[in-house]
Amino acid sequence: MEIRTHPRGVRPRTPVVADERTTEPRRLAAALSGLAAAAAAMGIAELAAGALGRASSAPLLAVGAGFVDLTPGWLKDFAIRRFGSADKAVLLTGLGAGITVAALAVGLLSRRRLARGLLGLGAFGAVGVGAALTRPVAGPADAVPSIVGALAGMAALTLLVRAARPSSRAEHGTAAQAGGETNEDGAADRPDGPRRRSKDTGPGTEVDRRRVLLTGAGVAGVAAAGGVFGRALLRRGDVSSVRAGLRLPPPASPARPVPRGAQVRAAGMTPFHTSGRDFYRVDTALALPQVDPRDWTLRIHGMVARPVEMSFDDLLREALIERDITLSCVSNQVGGDLAGNARWLGAPLAPLLRRAGVRSGADQILSRSADGMTLSTPAEAILDGRDAMLAVGMNGEPLPIAHGFPVRMVVPGLYGYVSATKWVVDLKVTRFATDRAYWTERGYAEHAPVKTFSRIDVPKPLAGVRAGRVTVAGTAWAQHRGVDAVEWQVDDGPWREARLAPVPGLDTWRQWVAEWDAGPGSHTLRCRATDGTGRTQPGHRAPPFPDGATGWHSVVVTVT
Numbered sequence: 001m002e003i004r005t006h007p008r009g010v011r012p013r014t015p016v017v018a019d020e021r022t023t024e025p026r027r028l029a030a031a032l033s034g035l036a037a038a039a040a041a042m043g044i045a046e047l048a049a050g051a052l053g054r055a056s057s058a059p060l061l062a063v064g065a066g067f068v069d070l071t072p073g074w075l076k077d078f079a080i081r082r083f084g085s086a087d088k089a090v091l092l093t094g095l096g097a098g099i100t101v102a103a104l105a106v107g108l109l110s111r112r113r114l115a116r117g118l119l120g121l122g123a124f125g126a127v128g129v130g131a132a133l134t135r136p137v138a139g140p141a142d143a144v145p146s147i148v149g150a151l152a153g154m155a156a157l158t159l160l161v162r163a164a165r166p167s168s169r170a171e172h173g174t175a176a177q178a179g180g181e182t183n184e185d186g187a188a189d190r191p192d193g194p195r196r197r198s199k200d201t202g203p204g205t206e207v208d209r210r211r212v213l214l215t216g217a218g219v220a221g222v223a224a225a226g227g228v229f230g231r232a233l234l235r236r237g238d239v240s241s242v243r244a245g246l247r248l249p250p251p252a253s254p255a256r257p258v259p260r261g262a263q264v265r266a267a268g269m270t271p272f273h274t275s276g277r278d279f280y281r282v283d284t285a286l287a288l289p290q291v292d293p294r295d296w297t298l299r300i301h302g303m304v305a306r307p308v309e310m311s312f313d314d315l316l317r318e319a320l321i322e323r324d325i326t327l328s329c330v331s332n333q334v335g336g337d338l339a340g341n342a343r344w345l346g347a348p349l350a351p352l353l354r355r356a357g358v359r360s361g362a363d364q365i366l367s368r369s370a371d372g373m374t375l376s377t378p379a380e381a382i383l384d385g386r387d388a389m390l391a392v393g394m395n396g397e398p399l400p401i402a403h404g405f406p407v408r409m410v411v412p413g414l415y416g417y418v419s420a421t422k423w424v425v426d427l428k429v430t431r432f433a434t435d436r437a438y439w440t441e442r443g444y445a446e447h448a449p450v451k452t453f454s455r456i457d458v459p460k461p462l463a464g465v466r467a468g469r470v471t472v473a474g475t476a477w478a479q480h481r482g483v484d485a486v487e488w489q490v491d492d493g494p495w496r497e498a499r500l501a502p503v504p505g506l507d508t509w510r511q512w513v514a515e516w517d518a519g520p521g522s523h524t525l526r527c528r529a530t531d532g533t534g535r536t537q538p539g540h541r542a543p544p545f546p547d548g549a550t551g552w553h554s555v556v557v558t559v560t
């Protein structure tokens, strides 16, 4: 492992250099020291984040969130298309890999000069501090985990590097090995040859391996304990049990019953109602906000006559409505599944805004979540009589935490990024000319009504089917305009009308089904929908950015 570029005799004998060079830990040991020190840093940072009760202040999540914010729209669309709801796991794994590599590098840097490694850890810490402080809801305390983490990492690295350095006896031995000559105290006459020693194996090793192992184990222990205790502390803030114990009042206005036949019966067909577990999830929250309903308040302010502040109990005292509404994401691709249909329970939003007294000229409701995310919604969409609500329930239960517990917005007909604020705590009545929200700042459209969309759910892409009668079925949506027709086509044949399943209203998706007399060969099935205004989905393919994808979904199947 010891690679010498100069024989001892040639190497300049400046005492500092000579000293450093002869007391270097071996490479592997050095790299692993860096890794262990970084682990200690992360563990202690996690502990500090736990003590603060702020998951998002831990460096990994803070830096990850910074990444999310810096991600351009097209890359976000790509990540969602490629990884779906696993996008966050992929990001954090990538970040973890990056940190591992950087930690190994820090270890190697510290080999010759500890100060360089310490500087590297300091730089890590600085990035963590920067990321934590630039989170939208950050306070000065959010810098603490990265700072104490970096200090812990520095301490660990110092201990490890010192322990891994060959002792003074080894110093000379190594020198002898390098130069192959006798040095001051004749260490070259040691019995073990240079090769042997260079592998750091035999009993002749001068590094105090016991000390190295003990120090390493100690550091790893600190890292693990920090991580485990930090996690445990963070779990104190978990609101799952509060959620489980919550009873929601019944709606003053129940949902219309779902008509018989809303669910098309075909193997592999999408369920009409999406369970909370299967519901797609798209958000920027790396750590789920844990909002206790007992602490929840909603502020309605800005261009209003009478600012409002209300508690969760106040909200539950409103005349709650229950509605089936399909939510969909602007990032959904043609044929994609970033849409779900749930039964929402909530307080109608328009009366709350009217009570606050919306001033004339206001055209935007800027909503803010507990974790500082902002979404803008055209005021008109909320006030035009549709069932815009502050939802507290989803499919007969309190909202799942991942879907906005305890309160989220739902506005039928608009993409989620301009309407469906999860963990919502603040509504500012404002103008588009004055305020921008997270995604609109990144170039996405301010007005983003859901585009008419239809999808073939069965047969699945590239499925093999038997010749004869084949059921073709799918899902279409054009929330708040309704789906009036779905047509389907085989290869470039004529467009035929599919049978539409009944729906409870205009705000949900609608299933469709057709029977196909399939002949052998490879065939392309295609579909397109027409909404309640009579407009047919355009065949032109457009990407999700900036206001939603267009194009006809097609599926290739092999008939035998």
Ligand SMILES: Nc1nc2c(c(=O)[nH]1)N[C@H]1C(S)=C(S)[C@@H](COP(=O)(O)O)O[C@H]1N2
Pocket: 279, 280, 281, 282, 283, 284, 285, 327, 328, 329, 330, 369, 370, 373, 402, 403, 404, 415, 416, 417, 420, 421, 422, 423
């Ligand atoms: N607080 C918060 N709310 C949010 C988002 C977010 O990132 N943060 N994403 C929005 C987007 S882009 C969509 S499509 C919907 C998705 O809601 P879901 O995760 O419950 O399906 O939430 C919206 N509400």
Ligand SMILES: [Mo]
Pocket: 282, 328, 329, 330, 331, 415, 416, 417
């Ligand atoms: Mo979205």
